[in-house]
Every structure is written in C-alpha cells, then in structure tokens.
Amino acid sequence: MPKPIQHHEHYSPRxxxxxxxxxxxxxxxxxxxxxxxxxxxxxxxxxxxxxVAYFIAFGIHLFxxxxxxxxxxxxxxxxxLVLCLGLAAAAVGILPSVxxxxxxxxxxxAFLAFSNTAWVALDVILESYSKDQLSxxxxxxxxxxxxxxxxxxxxxxxxxxxxxxxSAVFLIVFIGYAAILLMATMLFRFDNHTEQPKIRLWSAxxxxxxxxxxxxxxxxxxxxxxxxxxxVIYMPIHLQNLGFEWTEIGIIFTIMLLPFVFLQYxxxxxxxxxxGEKELLALCLLITTAAMVGVATYSEKxxxxxxxxxxxxxxGIAGIEVLRDSYFYKQIDGNDIHIIAFFRTARPVAxxxxxxxAVIALSFFQIPxxxxxxxxxxxxxxxxxxxxxxxxxxxxxxxxxxxxGA
Numbered sequence: 054m055p056k057p058i059q060h061h062e063h064y065s066p067r068x069x070x071x072x073x074x075x076x077x078x079x080x081x082x083x084x085x086x087x088x089x090x091x092x093x094x095x096x097x098x099x100x101x102x103x104x105v106a107y108f109i110a111f112g113i114h115l116f117x118x119x120x121x122x123x124x125x126x127x128x129x130x131x132x133x134l135v136l137c138l139g140l141a142a143a144a145v146g147i148l149p150s151v152x153x154x155x156x157x158x159x160x161x162x163a164f165l166a167f168s169n170t171a172w173v174a175l176d177v178i179l180e181s182y183s184k185d186q187l188s189x190x191x192x193x194x195x196x197x198x199x200x201x202x203x204x205x206x207x208x209x210x211x212x213x214x215x216x217x218x219x220s221a222v223f224l225i226v227f228i229g230y231a232a233i234l235l236m237a238t239m240l241f242r243f244d245n246h247t248e249q250p251k252i253r254l255w256s257a258x259x260x261x262x263x264x265x266x267x268x269x270x271x272x273x274x275x276x277x278x279x280x281x282x283x284x285v286i287y288m289p290i291h292l293q294n295l296g297f298e299w300t301e302i303g304i305i306f307t308i309m310l311l312p313f314v315f316l317q318y319x320x321x322x323x324x325x326x327x328x329g330e331k332e333l334l335a336l337c338l339l340i341t342t343a344a345m346v347g348v349a350t351y352s353e354k355x356x357x358x359x360x361x362x363x364x365x366x367x368x369g370i371a372g373i374e375v376l377r378d379s380y381f382y383k384q385i386d387g388n389d390i391h392i393i394a395f396f397r398t399a400r401p402v403a404x405x406x407x408x409x410x411a412v413i414a415l416s417f418f419q420i421p422x423x424x425x426x427x428x429x430x431x432x433x434x435x436x437x438x439x440x441x442x443x444x445x446x447x448x449x450x451x452x453x454x455x456x457x458g459a
Contacts, residue, residue, distance in 0.1 A: 068182040069191060071240050073198045076175055078236060080202030082229030083168060085210040085222055086145070087203070088306060091286040092293070093219050094161055097154035100290060101415045104408035106158055107286060111408070113166035115401035118173060121394040130178050131241045135234055137171035142230035149220035149227075173397045178241070180382060180393065192378040193321020200313030200371075207310070211303030257395035267392070269437040270381050271399060273334065276434035277373050278403035280341070283423045284366070287411070288348075291420045296354045308360035312371040321375045324446070330380040331443035333372060335435060341369030342431045349424035383444050 094106045117124075117137075125133050144163035151157045179195060213221050261267045292302050320337075324330045344365035351362060385392050407423075414422045445453075 066182075069179055069195070072175060072179040072182065073195045075233065075237055075240065076172075076179075076195065076199045077202040078229070078233050079171070079175070080199045081206055082226055082233065084203045084206040085213075085229070086164075086226050087285060088207055088289050088302075089210055089214055089219070089222060090161055090165070092289055094158055095290060097158050100420075101412060103286060103290075104411040104415075106162055107165070107282070108405050108408035108412075110162040110165035111169070111401035111404035113162070114169045115398055115405070117166065117170045118394050118398050118401065121170075121173065121177075122391050125177070130174065130181070131237065134171060134174035134178065135237055137167045137174055138230055138234040138237060141167035141171060142227055142234060145223050145230065146227035148223040169400065173394070176397065177393055180385075190318070190321055190325055192382060193318035193375045196317040196321075196371075196375050196378070197314060200310065200317060204307065204310045204314055207306040208300075208303035211299040215299045257391040260392060261395055264384075265440060266442055267381070267384055267396075269440045270377060270384075271396060272437040273373065273377050273434045274381075274396065274399035275403045276338075276430040277370070277377060278400045279407050279430045280370060280427050281400075282404045282407035283411070283427050286407075287420050287423055288363075292359065294420070295352065297356070297359075301356055305356060305360045305363060309363035309367055311364065312367040313374075316368065316371045317375040320372045321379055324376055324379050324444075327446050329443040329446050330376045331438060331441045334376045334380070334438045334441075337369040337372030337376065338431055338435045338438060339369070341366055341373065342428055342435075344369060345424055345428045345431065349421050349428065352421075380441070380444060 091103055091107075094103050098106060121133075128136070141164050144160045144167065148157060148160050148164075151160060179191075210222060213225065261271060289302055292305065293299075297305070320333060324333055344362060347362040348366060351358065381396060410426055411423055414426065
C-alpha cells in the first residue's frame with residue numbers, strides 16, 4: 054500500500070476563486086503568444102532547431118522548480134509569483150525593440166521560462182486553499198475558467214499577427230502581464246505565506262518513487278506534457294506547411310480548445326461523485342490516441358476536418374488534465390511544496406525530452422513523425438494508469454457507510 058501523506062488543509066472558496074480569476078487573466082494573455090512564439094523562433098533558428106530554444110527555456114524552468122521550495126521559504130508564495138510575472142513581463146516587453154534575431158530568441162527563452170514558472174506558483178497558491186474531497190470540482194472549475202481565457206484569444210492573436218506582426222503581439226502581452234502583476238499584488242497582499250520545514254527535493258524524489266500511485270500519475274503527467282510540447286510548438290508550423298493562413302489557424306485552434314471549456318468541470322465532478330479517476334483516465338487516453346492517429350496521417354488542407362481532428366484530441370486531453378490534477382492533489386496538500394515542485398518538473402522534463410527528440414527526428418523525417426512519438430507516449434501512460442489505486446468517490450464512501458456494521 055502507498056505510504057499515506059499527512060494533510061493540513063486551509064480551505065477557502067473565496068481565495069481559490071481569486072486564484073482562478075488571476076489564472077483566467079493570465080490564460081487570456083498567454084494565449085496571445087502561446088501558439089505564435091514557436092513561429093517567431095523559427096524565423097531565426099529554422100524548423101529543425103526550434104527545439105534547441107525550448108530545451109534551454111525548459112532547462113531554466115526546471116532549475117526554477119528544483120529551487121522552488123527554498124525560494125518560497127525565503128520570500129513567500131505571492132512574492133515569488135510576482136517576481137516570475139515581473140521577469141516574464143520584462144522579457145516580452147523588450148522584444149518589440151530588438152532587431153537582432155538571436156537576441157530576440159534569448160528574450161523569448163526567458164519569457165517561456167518565467168511565464169511557465171508563474172503558472173506553477175499559481176498552482177501552489179491554489180492548493181493552499183483547496184480541500185481533498187472537493188479536489189475534482191475545484192480543479193475542474195479552475196481549469197474551465199482558465200480554458201475560457203485560452204479560448205478567447207488565439208483567433209485574436211492570429212488577426213493581430215497578420216495585420217501588425219510579432220511586435221504588436223509582444224507589446225499587448227507586456228501590457229497584459231503588467232496588469233496581472235498589479236492584480237496579484239492587490240488581491241493577495243496579505244497572503245504571502247512561507248513554508249517553514251526545509252525538505253530537499255531528493256526527499257520528494259524518494260516519496261514519489263516509493264509511492265506507486267504518485268509514480269504512475271507522474272508518468273501520466275509526463276505523457277500529457279510531451280503531448281503539449283509537440284502540439285503547441287509544431288502544430289502551427291505543420292498547418293502552415295499545409296497551406297493554412299494565420300487567420301485560418303486561429304479558427305482551427307478556437308474549435309480545438311472548446312472541450313476544455315465544456316468538459317473539464319463535468320469530468321472533475323464525475324470523478325468526485327461517482328467514478329474516481331482511474332477508469333476515466335484510461336478512456337480519455339484512448340480517445341486522445343485515436344485522434345492522434347488522424348493528426349499523424351491526414352495531410353489535406355481542409356479547415357473543418359482539421360478542426361474536428363484537433364477537437365477530438367482535446368476531448369481526451371481535457372479529461373486527462375483535470376483527472377491528473379484531481380488524482381494528484383487528492384494525495385497531497387498545499388504544505389507539500391517539495392512534492393508539488395517535483396510533480397511539476399514533468400513539464401520541463403517532457404519539454405526538454407520533446408525538444409531533443411524533435412531535433413533528432415526532424416533531421417531524418419517530417420513533422421508527422423513527432424505525432425507518432427506522441428502516440429507512443431500515450432500508450433506508455435495508459436499502461437501506468439492501470440497500476441493506479443483508484444480514489445474513493447462520494448458514491449463509494451456512501452455505499453460503504455450503508456453496509457451493515459459500517
């Protein structure tokens with residue numbers, strides 16, 4: 054049996070709602086740049102070597118995660134978030150004035166590193182105000198709110214890019230980050246919690262590796278982040294190679310992101326109330342894998358077909374994302390910063406691995422080969438899902454309580 058982790062919860066619906074509000078604003082702004090920054094980097098490095106920039110960016114992000122607990126213990130959660138937002142804002146704010154391609158790539162790398170770390174800081178803050186029994190609902194609602202933010206701006210970003218170029222996108226993102234930094238300072242000025250216990254990351258590694266459930270859900274997280282790495286970086290370029298204009302890509306991506314808005318909260322609710330996460334995770338992985346076969350094999354320029362294929366990938370991925378978070382956060386709480394930090398290393402580790410695989414694969418094959426690599430990763434995750442011990446839903450708990458002698 055996995056070793057139980059002691060929980061110390063400080064549930065606050067109001068504070069968790071404020072974190073979701075801040076996350077919505079950050080998602081709204083990030084979506085302006087998320088699917089276009091890889092194309093900006095491509096203009097200097099070329100398709101084959103985009104992965105080098107992402108490898109460096111997520112290497113920095115990984116370092117920041119490895120030092121996360123110590124930094125929060127020194128300056129607190131809110132100040133750490135504000136610091137990351139400020140550094141990301143500075144990087145993207147300088148970009149419009151830079152004419153040298155390699156300096157621009159360096160600033161893009163800095164933005165990617167600090168903006169991704171800001172999301173982890175928000176994650177830590179949200180968990181501080183969450184409750185295990187409501188984890189699926191809290192995470193589902195939070196991700197739905199975030200997804201609405203991401204849904205609203207990809208098409209807008211492509212229109213701005215077509216009309217005014219990358220500099221206009223970067224300037225708007227800078228203004229957005231500055232506003233979010235101010236919001237974070239005002240909304241949480243009295244909540245700069247620090248962590249007293251000094252627990253090194255090696256302790257987290259031992260806890261995760263010694264716990265089958267945490268280890269298996271970490272593998273699922275690796276597969277999910279590998280999916281995001283390949284699809285976010287290379288899907289816009291692949292669609293451009295097929296002949297789509299930026300405005301058409303914006304329409305496709307808007308269709309693609311709809312499942313995040315409509316499915317994550319209901320799936321989180323189902324996990325809490327009726328089924329737990331295990332079976333739902335397996336189903337979502339199968340849906341994503343089937344849709345990825347279409348991504349890897351279809352090569353015609355047809356907007357609605359691509360919208361439908363990518364929509365189905367996100368039907369599965371939307372479920373995987375909320376179920377991964379729901380399952381993981383039912384095992385730990387907001388005081389387990391060392392475990393949260395280790396768990397969130399899945400993104401930089403998967404992104405760095407994806408970057409290396411992409412650089413090597415694109416030396417011999419075309420971009421669809423990377424989509425096949427994603428399929429392999431999803432099958433590996435499915436194997437580990439079957440090793441999970443499912444959480445108890447409210448239905449399971451009520452049924453046990455009704456048994457004779459309970």
